[in-house]
Amino acid sequence: MDLKGKTAVITGSNSGIGLGVAWELARAGANVVLNSFTDREEDHALAEEIAQETGVEARYIKADMSKGDECRALIEQAGACDILVNNAGIQHVAAIDEFPVEKWDAIIAINLTSAFHTTAAALPVMRKAGWGRVVNIASAHGLRASPFKSAYVSAKHGIVGMTKTVGLETAKEPITCNAICPGYVLTPLVEAQIPDTAKEYDMSEDEVIAKVILEKQPSKEFATVKELGGVVVFLCSDAAAQMTGTTLSVDGGWTAA
Numbered sequence: 001m002d003l004k005g006k007t008a009v010i011t012g013s014n015s016g017i018g019l020g021v022a023w024e025l026a027r028a029g030a031n032v033v034l035n036s037f038t039d040r041e042e043d044h045a046l047a048e049e050i051a052q053e054t055g056v057e058a059r060y061i062k063a064d065m066s067k068g069d070e071c072r073a074l075i076e077q078a079g080a081c082d083i084l085v086n087n088a089g090i091q092h093v094a095a096i097d098e099f100p101v102e103k104w105d106a107i108i109a110i111n112l113t114s115a116f117h118t119t120a121a122a123l124p125v126m127r128k129a130g131w132g133r134v135v136n137i138a139s140a141h142g143l144r145a146s147p148f149k150s151a152y153v154s155a156k157h158g159i160v161g162m163t164k165t166v167g168l169e170t171a172k173e174p175i176t177c178n179a180i181c182p183g184y185v186l187t188p189l190v191e192a193q194i195p196d197t198a199k200e201y202d203m204s205e206d207e208v209i210a211k212v213i214l215e216k217q218p219s220k221e222f223a224t225v226k227e228l229g230g231v232v233v234f235l236c237s238d239a240a241a242q243m244t245g246t247t248l249s250v251d252g253g254w255t256a257a
Ligand code: NAD
Pocket: 011, 012, 013, 014, 015, 016, 017, 018, 035, 036, 037, 063, 064, 065, 066, 087, 088, 089, 090, 110, 111, 137, 138, 139, 140, 181, 182, 183, 184, 185, 186, 187, 188, 189, 190
């Protein structure tokens, strides 16, 4: 796949899936803009490493995806945006009647509303360029629920709905909008849940991985960030030109059941 000359903006990409997606897009030739809410030397170093290894242009732009004006400023500062990957996300696990309001608000803002702002800002840029790809990193939790994840499940179902709507609104244009629905991928977001879950279930961390986390995933394996990056590259290819407003599951069979 040759994405040479295209610019990809990946929100929440100094870690995990977003970083893996940035690497695969860069390997496919796209210039990449990395993002998170921090502004550390190591954030910028990630972009330098990608540029050095792949030969594309890579930059890191700080923008807090919980703030609408910063979401829109990210697209403006990127200067170009042929590919938008809405990936930034956080998680909090608690029963709904004990769910902290500020966690609910932050999850809805970062996992859902940020994609509204970035997409709204990016579509005019894509229309001007005559080509565009919006890829939303949703989740198996955009299609199925689990207890104690009300905010996350609501945000992910919401982004699947937004994906369908944007797919329809851009259907007659050379722009597509799709959502990828990963099952479990071993990233900091998932690793952070393991110690608490182990305490809750009185299990070892290995048991939590096998009996709680991968219990939902029939393949009994985590998906990898490289595999997810490959699916994003596919959605940017000519072969995917007629795929829009839909979801692609990468979940080891979770949602087949
Ligand atoms: P991660 O914690 O490694 O990555 C989350 C990224 O979002 C980080 O780069 C973080 O800096 C960024 N981020 C958080 N708050 C932000 C903010 N306010 N502004 C800008 N960036 C912010 O986790 P991950 O697993 O790579 O998650 C990436 C996406 O994939 C999320 O949307 C998550 O819901 C989704 N997802 C993950 C899994 C999984 O099993 N890991 C499964 C399905 C979906």
